[in-house]
Amino acid sequence: MSPTLRRTSIAAVLLALPLALVFQYGGSFIEARTNRVVDHAPADISADARRLHASLVVGDWHADTLMWRPDLLERADTGHVDIPRLREGNVALQMFTTVSKVPMFRDHVSNNADTPDAMLLQALLQTWPLRAWSDLTERTLLQGDRLLAVAAQAPEALMVIRSQEDLKQLLARRAAGEAVIGGLLGVEGGHALEGRIGSLDRLYERGFRMIGLQHFFDNALGGSLHGQTKGGLTPFGREVVERMDALDMIIDLAHASEAVVADVLAISKRPPVVSHTGFRGNCDKPRNIPDALVQRIVDAGGLVAVGFWAKAICDASPEGIVASLRYGIDRFGIDHIALGSDFDGGTTTHIDSAELATLTQGMLEAGFSEGEIRQVMGGNMVRFLRENLPAGDTPAG
Known part of the structure; x- marks a missing residue:
């Protein structure tokens, strides 16, 4: 080998090594700094709270875990959610939401859809297939397939819930003592459809049952609460809502503009969900819609799921989460309040999914009745899914 060729080879190796390290560890490095749990001592959970928590059907409406990690079966050192931690937290139902596009520099006031896309970096770091580098539907399907793969690999640990019949089977298995978790697939932002109504049917066929119409920016369906x-x-947005109604898909109004919320309530024949939010009357932040609009969602039979992070509830401590739940119950009624953690959604929380008994303890200390705790921790979610998932006996993953 000539000296020149040798120097070229050495230079190539020296260049390739840091790139390999970036692709190997870059994603986990970013996640560790994006999805944080505040350092804290283990909570003191009473025997009564442990017994009650073990008897609950716990459900959470929002976790963005699939954009970070394909392997949910191993307990991770980063983030908030995986199968071992869900089991430790006695979670029966977890909505796994997929993220297809996020502005690199964003806030909760006004974002431009054309700003650099942080999800492209995610695709590169995780070496996603080329088709998912730019096509948002493909990014969504890729993340959904991660959940389907886990369910196929470990059916004793995870069952994908697509229908009322699937839900019935899950609850029967858990009542018989199985520690199986029901995973549902949702979409965060209707831009994942890429303006194609046929993409909605593709997502439905793959197992998706909930779609949030907007995320951080305006899209082809309509305005975002944080858009310009x-x-x-839009006419396309109305077409999507009508098609979702026909498919018995759940409409998620988290991140939707006030005008979109009003339009959906006017034309949809089904109750919506707000999968992760706070209440403006309890935490006056631009992330939250006004209480009067929440009341209209509730009047339509909707469910409002309370988040676990400060930009939604101001005080993200367990006590703050409990206080936000109390506010929601007192203001809008016990039948309409649920959990919507936003775990792994670029959030800093005070607990992860293994520590949900902390909320049961906190609610007992705050004077919640056992019935209120059962409904908020998952009973309302179960009832809503029983009433609003497709009734058909679709194959369970």
Whole structure:
């Protein structure tokens, strides 16, 4: 080998090594700094709280875990959610939401859809297939397939819930003592459809049962609460809502502009969900819609799921989460309040999914009745899914 060729080879190796390290560890490095749990001592959970928590059907409406890690079966050192921690937290139902596009520099006030896309970096670091580098539907399907793969690999640990019949089977298995978790697939932002109504049917066929119409920016369906126009549903957005109604898919109004919320309530024949939020009357932040609009969602039979992070509830401690739940119950009624953690959604929390008994303890200390705790921790989610999932006996993953 000539000296010149040798120097070229050495230079190539020296260049390739840091790139390999970036691709190997870059994603976990970013996640560790994005999805944090505040350092804290283990909570003191009473025997009564442990007994009660073990008897609950616990459900959470929102976790973005699939964008970070394909392997949910191993307990991770980063983030908030995996199968071992869900089991430790006695979680029966977890909505896994997929993220297809996120502005690199974003806030909760006004974002431009054309700003650099942070999810492209995610695709590169995780070496996603080329088709998922730019096509948002493919990014969504890729993340959904991660959940399906886990369910196929470990059916004793995870069952994908697509229908009322699947839900019935899950609850029967858990009542018989199985520690199986029911995973549902949702979409965060209707831009994942890429403006194609046929993409909605593709997602449904793959097992997706909930779609949030917006995320951080305005899209082809309508305005975001954090977008530039704050506009209502577009003609395409109305077509999507009507098709979702026909498919018995759940409409998620988290991140939707006030005008979009009003339009959905006017045309949809089904109750919506707000999968992760706070209450403006309890935490006056631009992340939250006004209480009067929440009341309209509740009047339509909707469910409002309380988040675990400060930009939604101001005080993200367990006591703050409990206080936000109390506010929601007192203001909107016990039948309409649920959990919507936003775990692994670029959030800093005070607990992870293994520590949900901390909330049961906190609610007992705050004077919640056992019935209130059962409903908020998952009973309302179970009832809503029983009433609003497709009734058909679809194959369970």
